[in-house]
Amino acid sequence: MAAPRAQHPFTASSHERTKLFREKVARNLMLVAALALIVPVLAIIVYLFYKASPVLSFSYIIDDPGPMGKSGGIWLPLMGTFYLVLTSLFIVAPIGILAGIYLNEYAPDNWLTRAIGMAVTSLAGVPSIVHAMFGVGAFVAFMKMGESLIAAACTIAVMTIPVIVTATREALAAVPMSFREACWNMGATKWQTTRTIVLPNSVSGILTGVILEVSRAAGETAPILFTGAAASVAINTSSLDRKLVPYDLDDKFMALSYHLYMVADKIAGMPEEMKFGVAAVLIALILSINSVSIALRSWLRSRKKW
């Protein structure tokens, strides 16, 4: 490289050109990978709704399923999943959020905190079918709930709690430490600080985390398989209140995920569009719960600024 160059030192040498070329390749490769993320989403949604289009209608949503689900609508499974989400939320949100607050705001760094942390991590790694078996043992049998909405909701709650604790901790940790310092130095207790300053500024993150996780879990089949889901239920939905709230807490219930599992594979002569109809409604329900919670988050966020 000792030979004098005719070029100005700022023009790229051949080594520089190789570097720049590699930079471009690396960048575009990663861009393609990132873009690939939207392909399955679009493919799933478009394909599902295309295949389901023959049955999708208002009456499909609000009618009860016909015999074996070969005809009729999906009102009962839809309501089952909806109330499963709601019941699980009521069980898991208080416990998960309170535990998350304790771990983030109070817990000293000692063996107990570390043990709780490890429990949370381990619980998150347990496969959902194992949660289902636990639910059968703990809630259905031992606590004598029977196969019921409440037993299934408890199972979903146990399954989702690690993610909810983690989401709560992350949302709390995002609140600047300086707010807490300001409160403590005026003699506010930790609870006063948490209640008046930390929680109002993290509630958006906490709520979104909780709702997203519970709706995701409620879309799963395994945890409700043995704990309360039924292929069909005998419920007369002719009265309006029975139509809106078809299940009691100790009833077996129909759910979209389990209904899909049944109609997709278990029943001979099932019309194709009935299978896709269930899948389309399930995904639409979960996407709309997600959108609502994201809208809620941005609304809550727009009200805080620091």
Next chain:
Amino acid sequence: MDSSTTSQANPAGASAPEGAGQMSIRTRDVDLFYGDFQALFGVSVDIKPNIITSLIGPSGCGKTTLLRSFNRINERYGNVTTRGTIEILGKNIYDADVSLPELRKSVGMVFQRPNPLPISIYENIIFGLRSHTPKPELGRRGDLDDIVESALREVQLWEVTKNRLKDRATTLTLEQQQKLCIARLLPLKPQVILMDEPCSALDADGIERVEELISELRERFTIVMVTHNMGQAKRASDECIYMYLGKIIEHAPTAELFLNPREEQTAMYIEGRYG
């Protein structure tokens, strides 16, 4: 939170007794450890009421640690062990019967970066009262309005904020925010105000005005201020404490310390030869 116990705990009252030779803060042989790391070594110091005392010294010498131990806020930052005694208004604050919320009500703190709470200007001022007063005793709206007005007047913030009390405190300029952070301590009628580099986030004008404010406040409070700014220590404080490696090297009236330091080390630091 009983108001009668509060007044017993603060015998000096809002107006410091004339000519009482009593020290505001008196520490004896304070050793402080973060885990195994010793941050303070045998600190014994007497801080007088109604003056501004600056803590100076190079980074990591324990100024902020000492400041934070005056309202025991250190203990919120993890595994801290303190030995020795720190008497404030004649009471060892490490005694078992000391209530930390009460202590911190009497010994407030102002931080390096202004940290107004993400609520309205009005609510920032009465936040302390709210956390120390049972709801029924908090007073009527009119009383609270008066408290807010007088606190904001004392920090010369009333004129600029009186028409926007409902605005978020974070919409104020940094200088105004810092004044607000001082003002929100006042309704609690503190005895001591601790300041951890209160001007370091401000521009020159802001520094001047906040220093003026602090200087006015000294008449009613004991003010202890950590500063890295030699000029500020010289201008704004009545006494200076020079610390190095967790020890107090020299404590003297400001003029004396800057003109005639007793210790070679102090002289070297204030001349800017290290630190």
